Amino acid sequence: MRDGRSAAAFDATGSGAPGRTHRLVLLRHAKAEPAGGVDDVLRPLALNGRRQAGRVGAALAHSALVPELVLCSSALRTRQTWELLAANLGDVAPEVVVTDTLYAAGVKDVVDLLHGADSRVRTLLVIGHEPTMAAAAAHLASSSSDSGALAQVRVGVPTATYSVLESLTAWSEWTDGVADLTYVGRPSS
Numbered sequence: 081m082r083d084g085r086s087a088a089a090f091d092a093t094g095s096g097a098p099g100r101t102h103r104l105v106l107l108r109h110a111k112a113e114p115a116g117g118v119d120d121v122l123r124p125l126a127l128n129g130r131r132q133a134g135r136v137g138a139a140l141a142h143s144a145l146v147p148e149l150v151l152c153s154s155a156l157r158t159r160q161t162w163e164l165l166a167a168n169l170g171d172v173a174p175e176v177v178v179t180d181t182l183y184a185a186g187v188k189d190v191v192d193l194l195h196g197a198d199s200r201v202r203t204l205l206v207i208g209h210e211p212t213m214a215a216a217a218a219h220l221a222s223s224s225s226d227s228g229a230l231a232q233v234r235v236g237v238p239t240a241t242y243s244v245l246e247s248l249t250a251w252s253e254w255t256d257g258v259a260d261l262t263y264v265g266r267p268s269s
Contacts, residue, residue, distance in 0.1 A: 100202060100248065104204050105145055105147065106206050107165075109157045109209065111239040130164055132266075134164050137169050146174075148203055149198070149205070150174050151177050151193050152206075153180075154178050161240075183208075185212050191255065194251050194254045218230065220256065220257070221261035228264075229243065229261045244262050245260065
């Protein structure tokens with residue numbers, strides 16, 4: 081993992097290949113240990129969260145949602161979610177950007193990060209926190225989105241839940257209502 085932006089993952093031109101679907105997967109980190117004696121940013125995954133993260137990785141691989149770029153909050157629980165998830169993706173090595181921005185991000189912060197993604201990236205995974213992951217999915221979802229999925233993100237999502245959005249629009253142009261929210265899921269326990 082690296083901190084910062086790589087030239088391979090980020091493209092300032094924003095030019096996109098026409099007709100290429102861009103898929104965004106917004107994932108709330110897996111179940112963490114309760115708040116207590118450590119700083120919130122240092123809270124690790126609970127044992128159940130470790131199992132959840134592995135199941136999310138298997139589900140993403142099974143659904144052909146293996147990311148080419150991962151934007152991950154710098155919190156310990158999100159980084160651990162990525163590490164355990166990645167172990168179940170197969171033989172892939174996506175670009176991983178760990179950023180403090182996602183720790184306390186709002187929807188605008190998430191959209192701003194998307195705008196920096198190279199348009200050649202077809203599947204982008206963001207691992208962050210609630211309520212931002214669900215709120216970003218609701219913000220980006222078009223009126224033609226799956227109604228059940230849209231209802232779910234409007235009320236928030238539990239740990240280890242991911243939302244899938246798809247659009248032909250280049251990342252640099254993603255804004256409210258730009259993508260179809262096609263799925264919200266959480267692997268079974």
